[in-house]
Amino acid sequence: MNNSGEPETIVGEAEYLMIRLADEIVGGILEHAAAGRTYVLGLATGSTPLPLYAELVRRHRNEGLSFQNVVTFNLDEYEHLKPDDPMSYHAFMRKELFDHVDIKLELTFIPPAFYEDELSAAQAYERTITQYGGIDLQIVGIGSNGHIGFNEPGSEQTTRTRRVELTEATRRAAAKGFGGLENVPTHAMTMGVETIMEARRIILLATGAHKAAIVQKAMSGNISSTVPATFLQDHSSAAWYLDTSAAGR
Ligand code: GLP
Numbered sequence: 001m002n003n004s005g006e007p008e009t010i011v012g013e014a015e016y017l018m019i020r021l022a023d024e025i026v027g028g029i030l031e032h033a034a035a036g037r038t039y040v041l042g043l044a045t046g047s048t049p050l051p052l053y054a055e056l057v058r059r060h061r062n063e064g065l066s067f068q069n070v071v072t073f074n075l076d077e078y079e080h081l082k083p084d085d086p087m088s089y090h091a092f093m094r095k096e097l098f099d100h101v102d103i104k105l106e107l108t109f110i111p112p113a114f115y116e117d118e119l120s121a122a123q124a125y126e127r128t129i130t131q132y133g134g135i136d137l138q139i140v141g142i143g144s145n146g147h148i149g150f151n152e153p154g155s156e157q158t159t160r161t162r163r164v165e166l167t168e169a170t171r172r173a174a175a176k177g178f179g180g181l182e183n184v185p186t187h188a189m190t191m192g193v194e195t196i197m198e199a200r201r202i203i204l205l206a207t208g209a210h211k212a213a214i215v216q217k218a219m220s221g222n223i224s225s226t227v228p229a230t231f232l233q234d235h236s237s238a239a240w241y242l243d244t245s246a247a248g249r
Pocket of ligand 1: 044142
């Protein structure tokens with residue numbers, strides 16, 4: 001429990017964190033498989049979870065871990081990037097995880113990049129999460145401005161999946177990968193804060209000294225939409241997995 005304002009915090013070298021997080025995920029997958037149930041995993045993109053995905057792929061290859069009972073929901077997707085665009089989160093997930101494990105691709109869900117009607121597209125995503133019984137474990141990263149998914153500063157606790165405008169800070173952070181700020185999409189579709197908070201467990205993963213200041217704000221600052229990650233302080237089963245650099249403050 002972390003309603004006391006003291007979130008469960010796990011600090012260690014990045015390698016240790018990823019192994020421990022993989023252990024938790026694998027434990028969930030196996031427990032649900034034994035009960036004949038699907039395990040619903042919420043996934044994040046960005047550079048932070050890359051070693052986690054590598055570890056899950058390794059366990060599939062070397063230890064026979066199966067993803068046959070796993071359903072996944074990603075937090076977000078850039079607007080108007082085709083699924084085969086290397087900068088899309090659809091492509092990212094296939095490259096880093098889905099193409100290397102035995103997951104059923106039709107059970108991997110990512111918010112759409114194209115839609116005629118943003119509201120019905122967003123509601124359809126929410127309905128699919130509900131249809132699979134909600135998210136068992138949601139992995140989230142943190143942006144330098146405190147965003148989770150693409151819930152930028154100003155995103156309220158009651159927000160649901162929706163189309164959002166990206167801040168300049170977020171677009172700048174992504175500019176290198178896109179070969180210039182002008183190529184970074186201006187909008188995205190993201191799970192809302194409330195959508196994320198409905199996950200039965202949430203793990204925020206942060207690594208690197210450049211995340212230390214925002215991690216400190218997110219963990220111990222006033223809970224407010226100014227830093228959307230602060231809402232996690234109110235979750236009954238949230239954990240912060242930090243490497244020693246990100247925990248530096
Ligand atoms: C993007 C993603 C977030 C992610 C953040 C941090 O904005 N939409 O979900 O947490 O980047 O990325 P990184 O892990 O590369 O620092």
